[in-house]
Amino acid sequence: MIGSAILLGGVSFVLLPLEMAAGLFAAITLWLTLYSAPFLCAYIGWLFGMFLGFVHAETHLWGVLSLIPVGIWFVINWRFTLAKEIPSFIKAFRNPLARRKMFRYCGLIFPCIIYPLWGPGALNKSLMVATAIAFISEKTVSYVPILGRLFKTIAPASYERRKKSISGTTCYLLGAFVASLFPDPASVQAIVMATIGDAWAVLVGKRWGKLKWFEGKTLEGSLACLAGALLGSFIYGLMVPEAQIPWLILLWGGLATLFTEGIFRFELDNLFVAPVSAAIMTAVIWIAYFF
Structure with a gap:
């Protein structure tokens, strides 16, 4: 065998x-x-x-x-x-964390399908629509029973916090939308990094994380975040040639993903990882161009 x-x-x-x-x-x-x-x-x-x-x-x-x-x-x-x-x-799949991450991976539809087929403009518009739908659905979930059952099945912890703040998925979509406002291809690569890097950080950190380094985050999870972000973005760039970025710029984006995911807590990491990564890669590209 x-x-x-x-x-x-x-x-x-x-x-x-x-x-x-x-x-x-x-x-x-x-x-x-x-x-x-x-x-x-x-x-x-x-x-x-x-x-x-x-x-x-x-x-x-x-x-x-x-x-x-x-x-x-x-x-x-x-x-x-x-x-x-x-x-x-x-x-x-009965594990809420697994269900939540599998649902989050659906965000790769935007860079992997919408972007290659219709370009950065469609990416930006579709993320804006998805963010609006997620926010409205979340705020009306109490009045629509089927939405409530779906929300509790996918992310029970976020469902319990919905009255205090928006969920991690909505923060993720909002962050991806803000990242899509940056120049292409740093924008789309940042979305890939945020989707994969954050997931690897949580999954590795919760199971094997031992060394705490900042705000309760583990070194093992942060290194997994960097590895997932870099590997995912590198393979994505090879699969989608218009999204290719030199490896050194990807490294800067991966480091931005690592530190942003490590510094922010609760749902703020979902909100800031993609925009910060896009901003750092855009800045490095501009610096390399002018100097």
Whole structure:
């Protein structure tokens, strides 16, 4: 069985290196989120890489078609292991933190779908609409029972605080909207960094964080934030060429994400991470241009 997994991974990376790198990153993020079913998460990541290969079918069609038999062979060899992991995979969704993060990942629709298809203008307008809808829904949730049930299912902790402040998701959307006002492509890269970096920081910090460094945040979570932000933005730039930024500028954006996420508490990190990262990367780009 291990041999089939090595074969599938090796052949996949040879034929679709970029797409499978994105799939591996997605698999790691999914496993960190659910902390369960590692082989199933890996296979889902492989399927995601295959999907990206289909998206790039004009250059990778034969590679994708060649991988389908290998993928079927893998499922046959690992069918019992995958079947055993399905219940724990489903059970993991009962964790409010996992549900909240999975819902937050939907924010990647803006940089990964809207931006490549329709450009920065559509990105800005769609985020403005999404922020308005989230804010209005949150303030009217008490009067619409179905919204209340949905809100409590996704984020019960935020639901209990809604009368005092807006939720982390609404703060995240507002921060992404403010970031989208900065010049492209720093704006869209900052949104990717905020989405992935914040999630990795929380997931790693809560499970393995030991060393406190600022305002209760852990060093392990902050380093995971930096790693997730840099890896996510780098792979995203390779997948979406119009969003590519030199690695040194990405590093500045990643550091901005790390320190902003570490300094601010409660929902303020969701609000400020993307705008601060976009501002820092924009400033570095301007400095590099003039000097």
